[in-house]
Amino acid sequence: MSHLRGSIKKIDEALSLKWIKLNKITYIDCKGNERFWESASRTTKKGDTDGVDILATVKKDGKKYLIVVVQYRVPVDNLVIEFPAGLVDNDENFVNSAIRELKEETGYRTTPDKVLLTSPILPLECGxxxxxxxxxxxxxxxxxxxxxxxxxxxxxxxFYLPMDNLFNELEELRKKLNCVVSIQLYTFALGLNFNNFFK
Amino acid sequence: MSHLRGSIKKIDEALSLKWIKLNKITYIDCKGNERFWESASRTTKKGDTDGVDILATVKKDGKKYLIVVVQYRVPVDNLVIEFPAGLVDNDENFVNSAIRELKEETGYRTTPDKVLLTSPILPLECGxxxxxxxxxxxxxxxxxxxxxxxxxxxxxxxFYLPMDNLFNELEELRKKLNCVVSIQLYTFALGLNFNNFFK
Structure with a gap:
């Protein structure tokens, strides 16, 4: 796929606040032309991973539920329904971050042997x-x-949402709270119940 | 859920470039305390929606495939596997944006009556x-x-990825291209094939 790849020539920091900075990037596109892009980034990243999203399931009365959290998020000035999540602390292994954040946000204590899957790095908003x-x-x-x-x-x-009807229950919760759902939780629910709606 | 809601007191623009700006937000948290937050936002938003992600399926030889796109993304300096996507143009209805972007990025021409579902507004990175x-x-x-x-x-x-094995095929494509996958595409694939892996 080398015909698709560009490369960065230089990054000029336009402004750095405490948590976020703005960069002006000069890059060479895949056709060899010099172009410009603007990007925002966190100032807090130490390793390769900014944060973790925790997809945690729990069984109650023989039925499987997903644990979701709801909190006020300042940038969108609204309540947001999300996976439990958090930033990776300085020098922290990301699995340990997930276990720590899950305990802090939900009260559930767990151990690395309960981890079924970890993803590679996933950009949140790469444009x-x-x-x-x-x-x-x-x-x-x-x-x-x-x-x-x-x-x-x-x-x-x-909140505990049943896995077998996650998409509908998530939509009902969103309407009840008059709030929004993070895109990664929404698309997970859409995927999980996709075949219930579409052949 | 009024016990969770905060409110914004004022927004000070710290820097506005052509496409992105940085804001310092003064807000009242849900306990009544004045606090501060930093946020980035696009300068291009006209209505309530920045952009669209298009989940487009197509049938080939009796089998259902998801259409994904791969392109170099400057902020992450890497190829990214994503849903076809784009920004909503000035005064454009977001369904029309999706149809336009799908045509531009993939060549597929379609009409509003082929739209099975549209989501509410979904924050991409609300922290x-x-x-x-x-x-x-x-x-x-x-x-x-x-x-x-x-x-x-x-x-x-x-690329066309088979819906019945999307998660594995996506992971294989990511490894083959030595690149990354957007979080919304990854979690959709994880949801779609979740019951293949986990009971």
């Missing part, structure tokens, strides 16, 4: 930003839930 | 940006594919 996340799929089975460990500015509610 | 997209699900059935209509800086390859 505008280099920010990325990894998915960590965890089966909690029938586990005891403890207290959340939220930071001062956090206030997060938890 | 950092207000950017959003809507999913548009289109069944192309057995349709004739014409020429792509790419802009000067664009060079996009198309």
């Amino acid at each position: 505008m930003s280099c920010a990325n996340a990894r998915m960590v799929v965890i089966d909690l089975e029938e586990t005891i839930c403890e207290e959340q460990e939220l930071e001062g500015s956090e206030n997060i509610d938890i | 950092m940006s207000c950017a959003n997209a809507r999913m548009v699900v289109i069944d192309l059935e057995e349709t004739i594919c014409e020429e792509q209509e790419l802009e000067g800086s664009e060079n996009i390859d198309i």
